[in-house]
Amino acid sequence: MKFVKWLGIGLGGIVALLGLIIAIITFGFDPNAYKDDITRYVKDNQQRTLTIPGKLHLSFYPKLGIQVGALSLSEFNSDAVFASVAGATVSVELLPLLSKQVVVDRVQVxxxxxxxxxxxxxxxNFDDFVTPVTTPEAPAADAPQASAPAFRLDxxxxxxxxxxxxxxxxxxxxxxxxxxxxxxxxxIADKTPTTLKLSATIDGVQPKAAMRVKFAGGMTMDLDARTVAFAGLAASAQGDLxxxxxxxxxxxxxxxxxNLQLxxxxxxxxxxxxxxxxxxASAGNRFDVKAQLGSLELDGATRRVAADRVVMTASGTRQDDPFVLSLDAPRLSLSPEAASGETITxxxxxxxxxxxxxxxxxxGVSGNARSFAISSITLDYDAASADSTAVGNVSMALAGNLDTQVFELTQIDGKVKVDNPDIPARTVTLxxxxxxxxxxxxxxxxxxxRTRFDDSAIExxxxxxxxxxxxxxxxxxIDTLDVDRYRSTATTGASTGASAPAAIGSEPTIDLGALKSLRATGRLRIxxxxxxxxxLSQLDVALDAAGGKxxxxxxxxxxxxxxxxxxxxxxxxxxAYRLKSMLSGVQVGPLLKDAADQDILEGKGxxxxxxxxxxxxxSALKRGLDGRVGIRLSDGAIKGINIAERIRKAKSLLGANTGAQAADKSEKTDFSELSLSATVAKGVATSNDLTMASPLLRAKGAGQxxxxxxxxxxTIRPKLVATAKGQQGKTYEQLSGIEMxxxxxxxxxxxxxxxxxAAAAMSAAKSDIGGRLLEKAGGGKAGGLLGSLLGKEKSEPTTEDAGTSEPVDPKKKARELLKGLFN
Structure with a gap:
């Protein structure tokens, strides 16, 4: 009984003492008296200015707490404000303090x-809090150490x-x-489920952002295991970013x-x-993505990633065209030791x-976190654009090394079938x-x-x-390639008739912009x-592109x-463009026929x-051509006219119409040698040195x-030579030296x-034929005229002739006299 008595007296004394202490503090302690001490402490130890313009309020029961009004803290060694509050309240449980435990009851800011x-x-700018500027001196070795009160988060x-x-x-x-x-x-307490709710607005200048974020869910902390678990977690963000x-x-x-555990x-x-x-939305395109994961595990210590039942869908528009994407991965696991997974579709x-x-x-996913392999990747597709379609499939294997960043696609095997009405063959399979x-x-x-393009094998x-x-x-x-087979007939058809210059502004502009950023080297062999x-055969081209060239x-x-x-x-x-080319031993006839559908010249050279x-x-490229061109041919012909035959038939032609004549494809002027050179300036080629030789004639020419x-x-100026034999040999010999x-x-x-x-007649009159003409003309006005024309003396004209005052055209008269030569 005494024990109970003394225990009751002791407990009563303790309660009385506590009541006295609380009464003294409540009625006698003023926290505002320590404001200067608090600000001085912060200034001396943190080199920051703490400003407390309002009053401090203390409460002691049932919670021990402090409440402040406005409060601000400056930057380190500066008057600029680092942080401020409009008001704050912190309180702790009173009774746990008796057992040297701090239990925070309420925090409000x-x-x-x-x-x-x-x-x-x-x-x-808060690093000084992490690494204090001043460090308190260590207490003396024999000084008693005060034990800090235990802190229990609650x-x-x-x-x-x-x-x-x-x-x-x-x-x-x-x-x-x-x-x-x-x-x-x-x-908020150890191993105690709680709720968490957060919202904020985020605005950014760099990067540009205007977002409203929200976060809500249940939370449980395990301080001993140092883990945080969330349940029913929901986070969202809306705005622009x-x-x-x-x-x-x-x-x-x-x-x-x-559930989410950290x-x-x-x-x-x-x-x-x-x-x-x-x-x-982005750049006018819209997207809507949804991803679901049955489970996800990321282990940084073991470098393991594992996911189950991954399903993703995405839809939206791209340049106003709708799209839908889907992905299904039942199971995927990747670690330093192994990688595995089920088929992903x-x-x-x-x-x-x-x-x-x-x-x-x-x-067939296998490997580990450093290297992996996928034994089979398959792709089937069906694409269409305008009138073209492409249907195909491809299979391959993939191997990769994450350490060396080397990845390989091997065993690529596939085909594509292209259908396009603009292609003459219409369908191409590759x-x-x-x-x-x-x-x-x-x-x-x-x-x-490697591929095969119809008849073309390509590597x-x-x-x-x-x-x-x-x-x-x-x-x-490429072993063989017929490009024309796959080009539209509209682009391969040859033009007929003269080509009129294109009207200004009607031609498409040649855009070389892609070349400005192109850096490439390569070789093409066909x-x-x-x-x-x-x-062409055995084509070999080397390419080099850089700096827009x-x-x-x-x-x-x-x-x-x-x-x-x-x-x-x-x-x-x-x-700008440049071309330098040398053709050697080429048959120009077939070349011109194939390249320009022109049958006007043949020969080798x-x-x-x-x-x-x-x-x-x-048109500007044609008008801007400058440079030079040279041609040297042998054993060929100019098609469309037989110059030697035209001279031989001068008897009938002299009295006929001598106007322009269209080319006659059945006629040609043979030559054993032909050469010319031309200078090109502003799209006009000028040649003054054409020479041509054949058994029947020699020719020179000039023009543009x-x-x-x-x-x-x-203009070609041919002269017949007396070297022809055969049935017409005598006639050609008689016409030797005439230039037409x-x-x-x-x-x-x-x-x-x-x-x-007419020029041929003048040439004939000045040649050896002129002597025979003079003899045939005899006396009279004709003989005098011809003698004057030839520069030779002849009998004086008769009185009858002298009395004639009508003017005579020398070329016309010579032409008439030439007729007599062939009668």
């Missing part, structure tokens, strides 16, 4: 405002209302402002999880029943102007075989592909030596090529019994072309070809010929 800055040196609720935060990164340029930040929780150079507008993002120390995240939603559908229906599957290797560590991609080595900026290298070999009806050098080929050595260049910076031009339309106007005006100019003029594709018979 109103009107919090803070400015976070990361300087150019990488330090934040907060009845936390409430932050209308807070704002400004963030500036002076290294990256990021500037964000968080406003209307509201946070409200239930009880800039990602790189892309502006995402009308965003509606959502994240939901039935283990920061183990770097592990685990979630179940996850749903991701994303809606919005998906589909892509596009509608509108361009249509696509594609299905793909990935099976098999595809080969492999692709990408070394992202070195920034290189290489592909070795190609394609590479990108650098990805940024992109550059290309290629080596393509065993037999037909292009624009021209046939494209060079084809050398260009080698065999064609029409001869060979070609050429080089060509294009300068996209100036819209050499052609040299060295020209430049500049312009943005074809206007390439821009597609016309020519050229022939003018060739008009459209290049429909030239006209005009022999000058």
């Amino acid at each position: 109103d009107g919090l405002s803070a400015s976070i800055v990361r300087g150019k040196d990488g330090r934040f 907060i009845d609720r936390v409430k932050i209302a209308n807070a704002s935060l400004r963030y500036q990164d002076r290294i990256s340029g990021t500037q964000l402002a968080v406003s209307q930040w509201n946070l409200q929780t239930g009880r 800039q990602h790189g150079a892309t502006m995402l507008s009308d965003l509606d993002l959502a994240f939901e999880a039935e 283990e920061p120390d183990a770097m592990r995240v685990a979630a179940r029943a996850v749903v991701l939603l994303a809606k919005g 998906g589909a892509v559908k596009l509608a509108g102007r361009q249509k696509l229906d594609a299905r793909f599957a990935l099976a 098999p595809i075989h080969g492999g692709v290797r990408a070394d992202l560590g070195k920034g290189m991609v290489r592909a070795d592909l 190609a080595r394609l590479a990108m030596p650098t990805l940024a900026p992109p550059s290309f290298d290629f080596d393509v070999t 065993g037999a090529l037909k292009l624009s009806n021209v046939r 494209l060079q084809l050098d050398p260009v080698k080929a065999s064609l029409y019994g001869g060979s070609m050595q050429a080089s060509a260049g294009v300068d996209a910076n100036r819209n 050499n052609v040299v072309v060295d020209v430049t031009t500049q312009g943005t339309v074809v 070809v206007d390439i821009g106007a597609n016309t020519l005006d050229y 100019p022939v003018r060739i003029y008009g459209a290049l594709d429909a030239p006209q010929y005009k022999p000058d018979y």
Whole structure:
């Protein structure tokens, strides 16, 4: 009984003492008297200014708490404000303090405002709190150590209302402002489920952003295991956000999880029943994405990623054309030790102007986190655009190494069938075989592909030596290729008749913009090529493109019994072109017939072309041609006229109409040698040195070809030589030395010929034939006229003749006298 008595007396004394202490503090303690001490402490220890303009209020029962009004804290060693609050209240449980435990009961902050800055040196403006400027001196070794009260987290609720935060990164340029930040929780205690609700508005200058975010769900903390678990989690964000150079507008993002567990120390995240939603627009295109995961595990310590029942769908519009994407992955696991998974399937559908229906599957996933392999990837597709369709399939295998960043597509095997009404063959089927290797560590991609293009077997080595900026290298070999077979008949049909110059503004502009950024080198070899009806063999072309300039050098080929050595260049910076070509031993007749459908010249020989031009339309390129051209042929003919035969038939022709005559394809002027050179200036080729020789005649010529106007005006001056034998040999011998100019003029594709018979008569009159004419003319006016014409003396005219005063045309009279020569 005494024990109970003394225990009752002791407890009563303790209660009385506590009551006395609380009474003394309540009625005798004024916290505002310590405001200067508090601000001085902050100034001395943190080099910051703490301003407390309002009063401090203490409460002792049933909670021990403090309430402040406005309060602000400056930047380090500055008067600029770092953070401020409009009001705050903190309270702790009173009774746990008796057992040296701190249990926070309530935390409420109103009107919090803070400015976070990361300087150019990488330090934040709150680093001095993490690393204090001054460190308290260590107590003496023999000084007693005061034990700090134990802290047990148990907060009845936390409430932050209308807070704002400004963030500036002076290294990256990021500037964000968080406003209307509201946070409200239930009880926060160890292993105790609670609720969490947060909302805020985020505005950004860099990146541009205007987002409203919300977060709500249940939360449980395990302080011993250092984990946080969320249940029924729902987060959302709406607004506009800039990602790189892309502006995402009308965003509606959502994240939901039935369960989400975070283990920061183990770097592990685990979630179940996850749903991701994303809606919005970008550059006029809209998207709506939904992803569902049965479970997801990310383990940073073991570098393991595992996901089950992944289903994703995406829909929207691309350039006003709708699209739908889908992906289904039943199970996928990746770790440093192994990678595995079940078959992944998906589909892509596009509608509108361009249509696509594609299905793909990935099976046989194996490997580990460093390297992996997918033994089978298949793709089937059906595409359509305008009147063209493409149907095909391809299969391949994929292997990759994440450490070396090397990835390979092997065993590529597929085909595509293209149907296009503009292609003369209409349908083309292409098999595809080969492999692709990408070394992202070195920034290189290489592909070795084989295909058969109808009758064409093609082997190609394609590479990108650098990805940024992109550059290309290629080596393509084709055994035979008929390009005309796959071109529209509208582009391959030959023109007929003269071509009128295009009206200004009616021609399409040649756009060389793509060349300005192109960096490429390569080689193209074709065993037999037909292009624009021209046939070449053993074509070998080397290409080099950089700085807006494209060079084809050398260009080698065999064609029409001869060979070609050429080089060509294009300068996209100036819209300039250059061609230098040497044709050796070429049969020009078949070449002209195939290239231009012209049958006006035949022979074998050499052609040299060295020209430049500049312009943005074809007509300007023709008018801008400058350079030189040379031709030397042997054993050929000029078709459309037989000059020797025209001279031989001068007897009947002298009395006939001597106007222009169209070319007669049945006639030709043979030659054993023909050569000419021409200078080209502003689209006009001028030649003054044509020479031609044959058993019957010798000829020289001069004139011009206007390439821009597609016309020519050229005069050939042939002379017969007395070397012909046979039935007509005597006649040719009699006409030896006569020159009969022939003018060739008009459209290049429909030239006209005009022999000058009057000039032939004058030539005949001045030759040895003139003597025979003089004898045949005898005396009289005709003989005197002819003698004057020939420059020879003849008997004086008779009185009758002398009395005639009518003027006489010498050419006309000579022509009349020539008739007598053949009678």
